[in-house]
Amino acid sequence: DTGVSQDPRHKITKRGQNVTFRCDPISEHNRLYWYRQTLGQGPEFLTYFQNEAQLEKSRLLSDRFSAERPKGSFSTLEIQRTEQGDSAMYLCASSPRTSGRALGANVLTFGAGSRLTVL
Amino acid sequence: AQSVTQLDSQVPVFEEAPVELRCNYSSSVSVYLFWYVQYPNQGLQLLLKYLSGSTLVKGINGFEAEFNKSQTSFHVRKPSVHISDTAEYFCAVTRTSGSRLTFGEGTQLTVNP
Numbered sequence: 367d368t369g370v371s372q373d374p375r376h377k378i379t380k381r382g383q384n385v386t387f388r389c390d391p392i393s394e395h396n397r398l399y400w401y402r403q404t405l406g407q408g409p410e411f412l413t414y415f416q417n418e419a420q421l422e423k424s425r426l427l428s429d430r431f432s433a434e435r436p437k438g439s440f441s442t443l444e445i446q447r448t449e450q451g452d453s454a455m456y457l458c459a460s461s462p463r464t465s466g467r468a469l470g471a472n473v474l475t476f477g478a479g480s481r482l483t484v485l
Numbered sequence: 486a487q488s489v490t491q492l493d494s495q496v497p498v499f500e501e502a503p504v505e506l507r508c509n510y511s512s513s514v515s516v517y518l519f520w521y522v523q524y525p526n527q528g529l530q531l532l533l534k535y536l537s538g539s540t541l542v543k544g545i546n547g548f549e550a551e552f553n554k555s556q557t558s559f560h561v562r563k564p565s566v567h568i569s570d571t572a573e574y575f576c577a578v579t580r581t582s583g584s585r586l587t588f589g590e591g592t593q594l595t596v597n598p
Contacts, residue, residue, distance in 0.1 A: 370528075397584065408575050408588030409529070422585065444557075457528060461584075476528040476585060
């Protein structure tokens with residue numbers, strides 16, 4: 367188990383282009399999250415999946431953003447028609463699904479992030 | 486909804502000095518609390534967590550925190566810091582019935598020689 371992997375680590379693109387990030391969670395985790403972090407700020411929640419179902423989306427996730435987790439394993443986050451305001455670190459995290467108040471509930475393990483720069 | 490306030494955006498200290506990073510939260514329901522640490526150009530690493538039981542929790546690298554329900558605080562402390570503790574520290578909260586984490590804006594801890 368190598369933890370949560372994200373690819374690419376860095377992406378520089380021109381305004382208006384589409385970009386896609388990939389996240390491979392810890393294999394036994396069935397919850398997967400996407401967060402966005404801008405410089406000097408804490409991470410902001412974007413969306414999360416339980417298996418292949420997208421259970422919650424933040425209002426931050428505009429129509430240009432789409433996330434998928436087609437087989438309940440890896441996930442992709444696509445940004446269409448990028449804008450300079452999309453420049454940020456995109457963090458992926460995963461967690462095990464536990465019932466009730468079992469220890470380990472809601473403990474997220476984060477990947478190293480994918481840094482997007484939109485010129 | 487939950488919210489987190491980290492009371493200090495920057496904390497400079499000298500090596501081997503004690504440090505406390507302060508976190509207050511707001512929630513109308515029961516919560517779990519976390520501190521994460523982020524080193525430059527890296528993702529977030531779990532420092533410690535409060536889920537249930539003893540209100541004093543120990544984490545990695547000699548850090549510990551105390552959950553104070555009456556004051557809605559979860560401050561983290563270390564009795565003697567090292568240069569390697571220089572990083573951004575984030576406090577986070579989630580509902581016990583929920584899943585998403587809500588983070589504070591972070592505290593930059595800088596340990597000077």
